[in-house]
Amino acid sequence: MQDVKTALQSARDRHLNELKDLLAIPSVSALPEHKKDVEEAAAWIANALKKIGMENVDIMPTEGHPVVYGDWLHAAGKPTVLIYGHYDVQPVDPLELWETPPFEADIRDEKIYARGATDDKGQVFMHLKAVETLMETYGELPVNVKFCIEGEEEIGSPHLDDFVDKHQQMLSADVLVISDNPMLEKGQPTVCYGLRGLAGLQIDVSGAKGDLHSGLYGGGVPNPLHALADLLASMHDNKGRISVDGFYDDVIALTAEEKEAYDALKYDEEATRAELDVPALYGEEGYTFLERTWVRPTLEINGMHGGFQGEGIKTVLPSKASAKISCRLVPGQDPDHILQLLEKHIEQHASRAVTVETTHFDKGKPFVTPFDHPAIQAAGAALSKAYGAETAYTRMGGSLPIAETFSDMLDIPIVLMGFGLPTENFHAPNEHFHLENFDKGLEAICDYYNTLAETLE
Amino acid sequence: MQDVKTALQSARDRHLNELKDLLAIPSVSALPEHKKDVEEAAAWIANALKKIGMENVDIMPTEGHPVVYGDWLHAAGKPTVLIYGHYDVQPVDPLELWETPPFEADIRDEKIYARGATDDKGQVFMHLKAVETLMETYGELPVNVKFCIEGEEEIGSPHLDDFVDKHQQMLSADVLVISDNPMLEKGQPTVCYGLRGLAGLQIDVSGAKGDLHSGLYGGGVPNPLHALADLLASMHDNKGRISVDGFYDDVIALTAEEKEAYDALKYDEEATRAELDVPALYGEEGYTFLERTWVRPTLEINGMHGGFQGEGIKTVLPSKASAKISCRLVPGQDPDHILQLLEKHIEQHASRAVTVETTHFDKGKPFVTPFDHPAIQAAGAALSKAYGAETAYTRMGGSLPIAETFSDMLDIPIVLMGFGLPTENFHAPNEHFHLENFDKGLEAICDYYNTLAETLE
Numbered sequence: 001m002q003d004v005k006t007a008l009q010s011a012r013d014r015h016l017n018e019l020k021d022l023l024a025i026p027s028v029s030a031l032p033e034h035k036k037d038v039e040e041a042a043a044w045i046a047n048a049l050k051k052i053g054m055e056n057v058d059i060m061p062t063e064g065h066p067v068v069y070g071d072w073l074h075a076a077g078k079p080t081v082l083i084y085g086h087y088d089v090q091p092v093d094p095l096e097l098w099e100t101p102p103f104e105a106d107i108r109d110e111k112i113y114a115r116g117a118t119d120d121k122g123q124v125f126m127h128l129k130a131v132e133t134l135m136e137t138y139g140e141l142p143v144n145v146k147f148c149i150e151g152e153e154e155i156g157s158p159h160l161d162d163f164v165d166k167h168q169q170m171l172s173a174d175v176l177v178i179s180d181n182p183m184l185e186k187g188q189p190t191v192c193y194g195l196r197g198l199a200g201l202q203i204d205v206s207g208a209k210g211d212l213h214s215g216l217y218g219g220g221v222p223n224p225l226h227a228l229a230d231l232l233a234s235m236h237d238n239k240g241r242i243s244v245d246g247f248y249d250d251v252i253a254l255t256a257e258e259k260e261a262y263d264a265l266k267y268d269e270e271a272t273r274a275e276l277d278v279p280a281l282y283g284e285e286g287y288t289f290l291e292r293t294w295v296r297p298t299l300e301i302n303g304m305h306g307g308f309q310g311e312g313i314k315t316v317l318p319s320k321a322s323a324k325i326s327c328r329l330v331p332g333q334d335p336d337h338i339l340q341l342l343e344k345h346i347e348q349h350a351s352r353a354v355t356v357e358t359t360h361f362d363k364g365k366p367f368v369t370p371f372d373h374p375a376i377q378a379a380g381a382a383l384s385k386a387y388g389a390e391t392a393y394t395r396m397g398g399s400l401p402i403a404e405t406f407s408d409m410l411d412i413p414i415v416l417m418g419f420g421l422p423t424e425n426f427h428a429p430n431e432h433f434h435l436e437n438f439d440k441g442l443e444a445i446c447d448y449y450n451t452l453a454e455t456l457e
Numbered sequence: 458m459q460d461v462k463t464a465l466q467s468a469r470d471r472h473l474n475e476l477k478d479l480l481a482i483p484s485v486s487a488l489p490e491h492k493k494d495v496e497e498a499a500a501w502i503a504n505a506l507k508k509i510g511m512e513n514v515d516i517m518p519t520e521g522h523p524v525v526y527g528d529w530l531h532a533a534g535k536p537t538v539l540i541y542g543h544y545d546v547q548p549v550d551p552l553e554l555w556e557t558p559p560f561e562a563d564i565r566d567e568k569i570y571a572r573g574a575t576d577d578k579g580q581v582f583m584h585l586k587a588v589e590t591l592m593e594t595y596g597e598l599p600v601n602v603k604f605c606i607e608g609e610e611e612i613g614s615p616h617l618d619d620f621v622d623k624h625q626q627m628l629s630a631d632v633l634v635i636s637d638n639p640m641l642e643k644g645q646p647t648v649c650y651g652l653r654g655l656a657g658l659q660i661d662v663s664g665a666k667g668d669l670h671s672g673l674y675g676g677g678v679p680n681p682l683h684a685l686a687d688l689l690a691s692m693h694d695n696k697g698r699i700s701v702d703g704f705y706d707d708v709i710a711l712t713a714e715e716k717e718a719y720d721a722l723k724y725d726e727e728a729t730r731a732e733l734d735v736p737a738l739y740g741e742e743g744y745t746f747l748e749r750t751w752v753r754p755t756l757e758i759n760g761m762h763g764g765f766q767g768e769g770i771k772t773v774l775p776s777k778a779s780a781k782i783s784c785r786l787v788p789g790q791d792p793d794h795i796l797q798l799l800e801k802h803i804e805q806h807a808s809r810a811v812t813v814e815t816t817h818f819d820k821g822k823p824f825v826t827p828f829d830h831p832a833i834q835a836a837g838a839a840l841s842k843a844y845g846a847e848t849a850y851t852r853m854g855g856s857l858p859i860a861e862t863f864s865d866m867l868d869i870p871i872v873l874m875g876f877g878l879p880t881e882n883f884h885a886p887n888e889h890f891h892l893e894n895f896d897k898g899l900e901a902i903c904d905y906y907n908t909l910a911e912t913l914e
């Protein structure tokens with residue numbers, strides 16, 4: 001591994017400049033006006049795959065944004081690693097809160113700031129450079145490698161199920177490696193063995209056919225904002241528990257072993273509270289912060305609006321109000337079933353004096369794999385070596401809607417080895433990525449592929 | 458009166474063209490960028506007052522937008538009428554819902570469409586033309602007249618209290634006439650003897666110091682939108698009654714006579730429901746629509762926002778959420794006291810895991826005057842004659858924050874003779890004014906001043 005380390009060090013400046021090029025592309029998959037930019041990012045990835053010696057490189061269309069594929073399959077008798085990642089990014093609003101422009105990567109204090117720096121361009125880029133470095137150092141790779149880099153993760157990967165289904169042969173592998181989740185904390189290498197799922201819903205409430213004067217009509221006609229506030233308030237009880245009938249019915253309870261393992265991490269809740277600068281953490285009564293965010297399902301309002309939003313006062317009775325909510329789901333819960341329960345709750349609890357319409361968004365199944373699988377253990381070992389610290393085996397709260405897809409359709413173990421940090425402003429202004437994890441992560445990935453060649457035959 | 462009628466008919470085209478000029482000025486008092494336009498509207502009114510023979514015309518500065526004054530005091534021994542109105546208008550958003558531009562008045566189907574057409578430029582303009590017509594017809598006025606036309610009514614008249622206080626002598630009169638309220642319905646002349654007051658509040662809720670990824674933090678940190686929805690939902694019970702402690706304590710109950718009078722109007726609630734196109738009317742249990750909107754206090758959300766508002770989904774935990782609420786108050790209730798009760802409710806009911814800040818907006822005292830006062834009866838008689846229909850004596854739900862000021866400081870009866878209709882989109886897109894009421898109203902005002910000269914000596 002010393003020759004790999006040396007190669008990584010001498011190429012570092014070039015690596016960071018290349019990464020800045022990738023981060024400059026505003027590939028926001030959610031916004032139609034960025035369609036061309038998303039295409040440009042796909043082309044960038046395809047070009048990079050060719051440059052590092054991948055074969056069969058192809059920008060494969062879907063009904064939405066394309067998937068970029070490339071492989072190198074000349075390690076006869078060795079295992080095949082499928083690397084998944086995404087080249088699309090979240091929207092950047094509110095733009096005014098960014099200290100430097102989101103698509104002009106800026107390195108300061110050993111962090112690189114840009115939309116996509118940690119989620120997920122930075123981590124996809126590490127896998128490209130790990131393979132490039134192994135290839136340049138040894139003239140070949142220790143394992144067979146397939147890249148599958150998509151462009152719709154931030155909008156729920158609506159076409160990936162279909163894509164994976166159609167290309168099961170092409171994507172078949174012995175292990176799926178994904179780096180799109182954060183480490184537990186700075187300096188704490190982490191392998192994640194479970195993720196929450198997702199189900200999203202927009203609620204549109206309509207009252208009168210137009211905005212009304214609150215003096216003339218106030219008190220006498222339904223106010224859609226009140227109806228919506230009432231409806232949303234009805235979804236939790238006063239102990240932070242979700243009040244939607246049947247919501248928890250299928251939840252697979254945390255085992256005693258898992259609870260013990262999480263407690264052993266001695267997670268510092270007060271430090272999190274202070275870091276986030278909130279008066280208190282808040283969540284379902286009877287659970288720790290880690291349990292609430294890793295293994296308990298949620299229902300959160302992601303956005304809401306209606307009526308006058310300018311400065312000062314406007315005594316208007318709005319005719320419309322909208323909210324977007326999403327649920328994080330845990331093993332046992334089915335997104336479609338949860339959406340049905342939400343629909344039923346809305347039907348039962350919404351004011352009869354307004355009209356309520358719903359639109360379904362993303363759905364992602366929750367995912368868990370046993371943590372004693374050799375591919376996971378080898379990942380933990382490589383990380384421990386690179387970081388000089390014990391690897392934590394965890395579950396995490398975010399969603400990778402495709403994890404269950406790959407698990408179901410390709411029947412392979414999934415290793416989630418993320419190099420981001422929870423504090424790196426995923427999905428928020430001033431997203432960044434610590435270069436310490438860029439450096440140690442690259443080492444760990446190279447080492448992992450070397451080890452996998454021996455352990456997963 | 459026949460000569461007056463004839464004069465009005467022959468001047469009608471000129472009148473409407475002059476009104477279009479006034480409506481073309483975007484004098485939106487709430488928006489700083491329209492400051493010059495508000496000044497232009499004040500100058501327009503001052504110029505118009507001079508043209509119709511008013512004396513002592515002055516654009517009198519306040520700390521906000523100016524008040525325009527003018528008088529004619531040569532009817533020795535006759536009563537003095539003070540005419541109040543406002544030349545400022547509401548914002549026009551959402552602009553895309555206007556069928557014709559809000560500041561390019563368009564006459565179609567015997568209605569004039571523009572922001573301010575009915576609230577209140579159109580009605581102020583009628584008083585200008587009534588005085589002009591009487592002056593041109595008789596060479597003098599039957600009563601003394603003072604005009605007091607302000608530019609801050611739509612933002613709660615923050616400087617009018619001070620103005621009236623400082624100019625009590627200048628404004629002293631025997632009756633105050635205001636045309637800034639709607640008629641009960643089309644063809645139904647109306648004199649209003651009471652108005653609701655107003656108290657407004659903005660609530661800003663803050664959670665974590667920045668937006669968070671709902672996967673990583675969802676379920677574990679306070680969500681300001683949930684906290685705000687819970688807080689707003691806590692302000693009403695499930696019978697449409699306001700749950701703020703003490704809110705109804707000072708409400709002067711409706712008398713049996715008043716209830717009887719309102720019931721006699723046989724108000725068609727189903728027609729209102731159908732007109733507004735809502736599944737059902739909604740309000741405080743146990744009260745009719747007229748009672749809910751005339752004599753019962755309200756608490757309405759005028760606007761709310763937080764988190765992601767674009768298309769699609771963004772799984773963000775917002776760091777901030779805001780709502781604007783306003784209460785319509787009824788006789789007995791004091792705006793400052795009600796704001797104190799709201800503050801206390803918020804303090805007691807807001808989540809301890811978030812930070813809540815409040816900002817107070819408009820305050821207007823509720824106002825009622827006995828309906829058997831001669832100045833009110835004379836108004837009703839003039840209206841009945843012009844319309845050929847019985848005048849209804851009513852209370853209404855809107856606020857004129859200045860009514861109580863004038864009543865307190867000048868100790869005079871107030872006659873609210875409005876010519877707008879409830880369906881004319883006050884404060885909303887496609888505001889308009891029926892020309893039928895422009896014509897009959899002008900006749901009624903001229904007749905009223907003639908009658909007042911005899912009845913109010």
